[in-house]
Amino acid sequence: MTDKNYDAEQVVAVVDRDRYVSDFRDVATFEECCRACPNYGNRWGCPPFDHDTLQDLLPYGKVMIVGVKITPHDTRMPMEQVYDLMRPELERLNKRLLELEQETGGFALGFVGKCERCGNAPCARKQGKPCRHPDLVRPSLEAYGFNVSETASKLLGIDMVWSRDKNIPRYLTLVCGLFFNGDNPVW
Ligand code: SF4
Numbered sequence: 001m002t003d004k005n006y007d008a009e010q011v012v013a014v015v016d017r018d019r020y021v022s023d024f025r026d027v028a029t030f031e032e033c034c035r036a037c038p039n040y041g042n043r044w045g046c047p048p049f050d051h052d053t054l055q056d057l058l059p060y061g062k063v064m065i066v067g068v069k070i071t072p073h074d075t076r077m078p079m080e081q082v083y084d085l086m087r088p089e090l091e092r093l094n095k096r097l098l099e100l101e102q103e104t105g106g107f108a109l110g111f112v113g114k115c116e117r118c119g120n121a122p123c124a125r126k127q128g129k130p131c132r133h134p135d136l137v138r139p140s141l142e143a144y145g146f147n148v149s150e151t152a153s154k155l156l157g158i159d160m161v162w163s164r165d166k167n168i169p170r171y172l173t174l175v176c177g178l179f180f181n182g183d184n185p186v187w
Contacts, residue, residue, distance in 0.1 A: 008089055009069045011156040012187050017179060020063050020146075021054070024154075027145030034143065043115050043123045044131040045139040053144045056107055060179035064100075066187055067156040068093060071171040079166055083114065086172055096187065097176050098136065106180035109146075110138035141177050148175050 031047050039046045057063075068089050077085065094110055101108040115123065117133045124132050131137055141148050152158040152173050163169045178185070 004088075005073050006085060007071045007073070009071075010187075011067045011069075011158060013065045013155045014062055014184050015065065015155060017057060017060050017063050020065075020177075021057065024147050024151055025054075025145045026147060027053070030142055030145045030147070039114070042126055044125045044134075045110075045115060045137050045143060047143050049139075049143075053139075057144070057179050059181075060107060061181050062179070062184070064178045064180065064185065064187065065151060065155050065175065066093065066097070066177070067152055067158050067173060067175045069158050069171050069173055072168055075167075075170070077168045079163060079168055082168055082172070083116075085168060086174065089174060093174060093176055094136070094138075097138070097178060100178050100180075100185050100187070101138075104178065104180040104182065104185050106178050108138045108179075109141045109144055109177045111140055111174065111176060141175060146177075151175055151177075 034040050034047045037046070041048060070086060070089055072085055090111055097108045097110055100106065115137060117136055118124070124130060141151065149160045152160050152175050156175070158173050160173045161169045161171060
């Protein structure tokens with residue numbers, strides 16, 4: 001018996017870093033999208049960054065992309081419940097992503113967006129202070145200029161969908177990435 005109110009389907013793909021950067025990265029376009037978000041400049045995991053983010057990726061030859069499609073059982077869930085619905089999968093993915101980052105000596109890009117690590121306290125970036133949980137927070141693929149919608153559709157076979165009203169869409173899609181060298185890790 002389970003009390004989960006959703007189904008989760010996970011897909012993993014590994015691609016060469018060069019191909020992923022050349023085919024899926026467009027910093028100018030996605031930074032422009034980020035500028036419209038209230039998190040821009042206000043969260044440590046969000047742009048603008050103080051360095052060329054490509055330099056963080058160049059030491060690694062491959063990237064593992066992991067996507068999870070979350071389908072709520074209730075098709076009329078209001079949008080306000082979106083984080084409650086996503087949270088268990090977000091936490092599961094973040095935990096495994098950080099474990100594999102440690103194991104491989106890689107570089108992870110996760111899901112910071114609305115970072116909840118500090119509870120209701122404002123992000124330390126707003127006070128010009130360092131992140132309080134740098135061991136737990138990783139920027140998103142979007143923040144590093146990657147097209148997540150194309151990543152999901154072309155590499156994972158998941159077509160992302162968006163809400164057309166005040167309810168959560170038919171399903172949600174979470175996508176994260178681990179840049180690494182050597183043998184493919186087991187997700
Ligand atoms: S953990 Fe806290 S300080 Fe760090 S990015 Fe999240 S909200 Fe900001």
